[in-house]
Amino acid sequence: MKRYGIANVVLAILLFFAGYAALFIAPDEATMHAIQRIFYFHASSGWAAMEASMIVFAANVVYLAKRNLKWDWLAVAAAEVSLAFWSVMLVTGPIWAHPVWGIWWTWDWRLTLTLVLWILYVAYLILRTLIADSERRAVFSAIFGIFVFLGVPLDYLSIRIWRTQHPQPVIFGGPNSGLDPTMLKVFFYCAGVMTLLMIFLVRQRYKLERLRYETEELRLAVEEQVDARAVGAGN
Amino acid sequence: MGTARAAAIVLGREIRAEMRTRELLQTTIVFTIIVVVLFNFAFEPSVADARRIGPGLIWIALLFAGSLMLNPSFAKEQSNDTIYALRMAPVSSFAIVLGKTLANLLFLSITEMVLVPVFSILYNVPVLAVIGRLAMVLLLGTFGMVVVGTVFSALATQARLRELLLPLLLLPVLIPLLFASVEATVGLLGDAPALDRTWMAVLIAFDVVFFTASWLLCDHLLEE
Numbered sequence: 001m002k003r004y005g006i007a008n009v010v011l012a013i014l015l016f017f018a019g020y021a022a023l024f025i026a027p028d029e030a031t032m033h034a035i036q037r038i039f040y041f042h043a044s045s046g047w048a049a050m051e052a053s054m055i056v057f058a059a060n061v062v063y064l065a066k067r068n069l070k071w072d073w074l075a076v077a078a079a080e081v082s083l084a085f086w087s088v089m090l091v092t093g094p095i096w097a098h099p100v101w102g103i104w105w106t107w108d109w110r111l112t113l114t115l116v117l118w119i120l121y122v123a124y125l126i127l128r129t130l131i132a133d134s135e136r137r138a139v140f141s142a143i144f145g146i147f148v149f150l151g152v153p154l155d156y157l158s159i160r161i162w163r164t165q166h167p168q169p170v171i172f173g174g175p176n177s178g179l180d181p182t183m184l185k186v187f188f189y190c191a192g193v194m195t196l197l198m199i200f201l202v203r204q205r206y207k208l209e210r211l212r213y214e215t216e217e218l219r220l221a222v223e224e225q226v227d228a229r230a231v232g233a234g235n
Numbered sequence: 236m237g238t239a240r241a242a243a244i245v246l247g248r249e250i251r252a253e254m255r256t257r258e259l260l261q262t263t264i265v266f267t268i269i270v271v272v273l274f275n276f277a278f279e280p281s282v283a284d285a286r287r288i289g290p291g292l293i294w295i296a297l298l299f300a301g302s303l304m305l306n307p308s309f310a311k312e313q314s315n316d317t318i319y320a321l322r323m324a325p326v327s328s329f330a331i332v333l334g335k336t337l338a339n340l341l342f343l344s345i346t347e348m349v350l351v352p353v354f355s356i357l358y359n360v361p362v363l364a365v366i367g368r369l370a371m372v373l374l375l376g377t378f379g380m381v382v383v384g385t386v387f388s389a390l391a392t393q394a395r396l397r398e399l400l401l402p403l404l405l406l407p408v409l410i411p412l413l414f415a416s417v418e419a420t421v422g423l424l425g426d427a428p429a430l431d432r433t434w435m436a437v438l439i440a441f442d443v444v445f446f447t448a449s450w451l452l453c454d455h456l457l458e459e
Contacts, residue, residue, distance in 0.1 A: 064455055119407045127404060130394040140390045143452050147383065147408055150444055154411035158437050162414060 011200055018193045026186040038096045044191035045088040048198040052082030060145035072138035077205035081198055083121045089114050109159040116155050120148045241326035245334025260342055263304045267350045270296040285358035290420035294413055301343055302402035305384035308335050309392040328457040329450055339381040347373050365423045368430050375438040376416035382445045383408055389456050412441050
């Protein structure tokens with residue numbers, strides 16, 4: 001328990017330093033200036049969101065194969081965290097876009113795909129709230145989660161064919177793209193810290209889900225005993 | 236019993252049940268016609284507008300009609316407790332899902348056979364010259380819709396608020412299908428009608444991916 005306390009403090013320090021690095025260490029961007037610094041959190045949240053979404057898919061598949069509820073807890077934990085990071089993207093994006101592009105939103109393929117993924121994970125979480133039985137909820141949300149994930153390449157493909165306006169990728173984006181080396185270091189540092197934050201949040205949410213399950217089991221056991229006694233008293 | 240034969244029996248059963256009342260078909264057809272008529276009041280489109288945004292209208296009407304029509308597919312088995320009889324039948328669960336998928340494909344195709352002529356007449360958009368290719372786009376799009384919709388219908392049946400839940404699950408997953416179907420239809424209704432190969436490929440990919448997924452996952456779907 002104590003070990004996790006230390007890990008939390010370390011993560012907090014790393015996060016604080018990520019903010020410092022994005023604001024003070026990374027060099028000023030030539031045309032966009034200060035507003036460009038939001039990129040260190042915007043893009044690294046996107047990485048964390050994608051990683052969390054892949055955990056959801058993996059947990060869904062493993063759950064259906066193994067039928068151990070632990071994998072369902074992992075799936076819901078990662079789904080909520082990925083939704084949080086997709087939301088960060090959808091909020092920080094327009095904050096950047098308004099001064100730079102002059103508009104809050106445009107139906108470019110990356111923005112559209114992020115919005116579609118956000119909607120799909122909201123639907124996944126709503127489905128979970130509407131099925132009471134925990135086993136059935138686990139099976140059905142796993143099936144839905146797999147359908148969602150299988151659709152992502154098709155979403156990507158169809159939206160890509162349909163439109164393109166977002167700034168082209170500057171990392172791994174081809175010969176003429178590229179980021180200042182310091183910018184790149186700060187970005188990778190922020191992306192790494194954001195991944196750690198994602199893992200930390202998934203872990204916390206997983207524990208919460210396990211506690212919920214255990215409380216529910218205890219409540220059912222107590223109810224059974226109370227019922228048994230009531231029947232005994234009646235006789 | 237082979238899967239094909241079992242699926243054919245389930246399909247026959249669905250058709251027989253529907254022919255006794257025709258409730259589902261009449262409701263769905265009237266619903267889509269109402270959407271097409273309301274479109275005029277909301278947008279008052281010219282002939283050029285109708286050619287450009289008409290395909291979007293047709294597919295939105297079909298998606299909404301589908302997400303309402305697919306609901307009873309499994310819900311009626313639940314309320315009549317016939318789902319137990321289906322599960323006990325000595326056939327694979329894929330045969331049951333496939334039979335129901337084909338039945339839904341048939342019902343939605345019949346709806347389209349009314350919807351498309353009504354749209355064509357009301358908005359003066361000629362479709363006869365491209366009817367064969369249009370039928371192909373409609374068939375591929377509708378197949379993808381019912382493949383996903385039939386599986387989700389079984390999911391939603393076990394949940395609260397199932398009538399509201401099904402569109403919420405189905406419509407976002409159908410986004411790539413909507414893109415591909417609408418764009419392919421726009422290509423057919425334009426001045427130089429042509430079948431867009433890229434969008435047809437997306438449609439076929441959608442159908443193949445989700446048909447395979449429903450085949451792989453249907454055992455989990457119908458277990459007790």
